[in-house]
Amino acid sequence: MSPAEVKLSPTIAIGTRAAELASQGIDVISLSAGEPDFPTPPDACEAGIAAIRAGFTKYTPNNGTLELRKAIAAKLKNDNGLEYGPDEILVSNGAKQAFFNALWALVSPGDEVLIPQPYWVSYPDMVNLIGAVPKFICTPKANGFRLTLDALEAACTPKSRVLILNSPCNPTGVVYSQKEFDRFAFVLAQRKIWALSDEIYEKIVYDSNGSSSIARSPRMMEQTIVVNGFSKAYAMTGWRLGYAAGPKEVIQKASAIQSHVTTNACSVSQKAGVGALRGDQKPMAEMAREFKARRDFLVEALRKVPKLAFPVPQGAFYLWVDVSAYLGGRVKTSIELCQYLLEKHNVALVPGEAFGSPGYVRLAYAIQQARLEEGVKRFIAGLSGL
Numbered sequence: 001m002s003p004a005e006v007k008l009s010p011t012i013a014i015g016t017r018a019a020e021l022a023s024q025g026i027d028v029i030s031l032s033a034g035e036p037d038f039p040t041p042p043d044a045c046e047a048g049i050a051a052i053r054a055g056f057t058k059y060t061p062n063n064g065t066l067e068l069r070k071a072i073a074a075k076l077k078n079d080n081g082l083e084y085g086p087d088e089i090l091v092s093n094g095a096k097q098a099f100f101n102a103l104w105a106l107v108s109p110g111d112e113v114l115i116p117q118p119y120w121v122s123y124p125d126m127v128n129l130i131g132a133v134p135k136f137i138c139t140p141k142a143n144g145f146r147l148t149l150d151a152l153e154a155a156c157t158p159k160s161r162v163l164i165l166n167s168p169c170n171p172t173g174v175v176y177s178q179k180e181f182d183r184f185a186f187v188l189a190q191r192k193i194w195a196l197s198d199e200i201y202e203k204i205v206y207d208s209n210g211s212s213s214i215a216r217s218p219r220m221m222e223q224t225i226v227v228n229g230f231s232k233a234y235a236m237t238g239w240r241l242g243y244a245a246g247p248k249e250v251i252q253k254a255s256a257i258q259s260h261v262t263t264n265a266c267s268v269s270q271k272a273g274v275g276a277l278r279g280d281q282k283p284m285a286e287m288a289r290e291f292k293a294r295r296d297f298l299v300e301a302l303r304k305v306p307k308l309a310f311p312v313p314q315g316a317f318y319l320w321v322d323v324s325a326y327l328g329g330r331v332k333t334s335i336e337l338c339q340y341l342l343e344k345h346n347v348a349l350v351p352g353e354a355f356g357s358p359g360y361v362r363l364a365y366a367i368q369q370a371r372l373e374e375g376v377k378r379f380i381a382g383l384s385g386l
């Protein structure tokens, strides 16, 4: 893919149109944004403010401050049972950049990158930009959108270099157990295929403790890059802070790539990141509880609509809804459905096409309960108007 072919991320495009309508005075309810509607916790904010006051406003080491990398290493050990040294961690401007740097460090043009589908919008574009080849593995509805061992094995070829994993998953809400990861690991380890494990929604899980990671599976520590960050766990989307952890040679290469693109992550944000990791974790647990209450509300409300089908999300804050029963008449595709819902019912959702799966829409429940209730009303009213 040439840079000229890259399009704006579809989730950002929907958000932009919703903001345009809102600027015209229209009350739009956004069920499209992948951003927690909670404040950044006080410990992170105070650490950021203190950093500015202390003049900590210059370049930092390219791969992140030692203080933050040590704090991340402690987090990975305590929460995930993963032992990394500070030189096996790269701090970037968001998990997105950490992911891109790591991918670039791992693959060469022509290599295949295995991507379970539906996928997070940016994965295929990142792969294409690097000149590698995305190879999609369908995760069928009948299997709750979970990757199966058979499908994984069937997709592997001698050119396969990386498998992208995202658990909890955006957009399906699937969370893999350690046992499932162990089975995937067997296939990957045999074939020397890397796992690039995007664990950004790790803290937002409902029915498990969320600490499973393919990096913990046998033989995978030396064949996995873990990507995580502060945007979702600590409601720090605007601070742009994320990280990658893995074997030193890959992390050094990813760090070299970053050194030519953005140098380092924002110095103030890095201090805030240390504040977040070392500070009081209660606000974050509270946030996860609130997301669970909203999930339960949403599941209950939409179960009453007989023509809709969806898996109950086990993590993240998205509902992945099969709307195919509503297509074919006034609206033909889920893109048209989302346009209709936005323009006529002023509720913003993301069409499944953005995630490689026409016939679906993604609802984000990262908004206040009262707004969520109104958004659901509009969604249902829109559907019944078809």
Ligand SMILES: Cc1ncc(COP(=O)(O)O)c(C=O)c1O
Pocket: 034, 093, 094, 095, 096, 097, 120, 166, 170, 198, 200, 229, 230, 231, 237, 241, 242
């Ligand atoms: C699956 C997934 N990975 C990564 C990111 C990017 O996170 P960050 O804000 O840290 O760049 C997102 C954001 O929506 C996401 O959904």
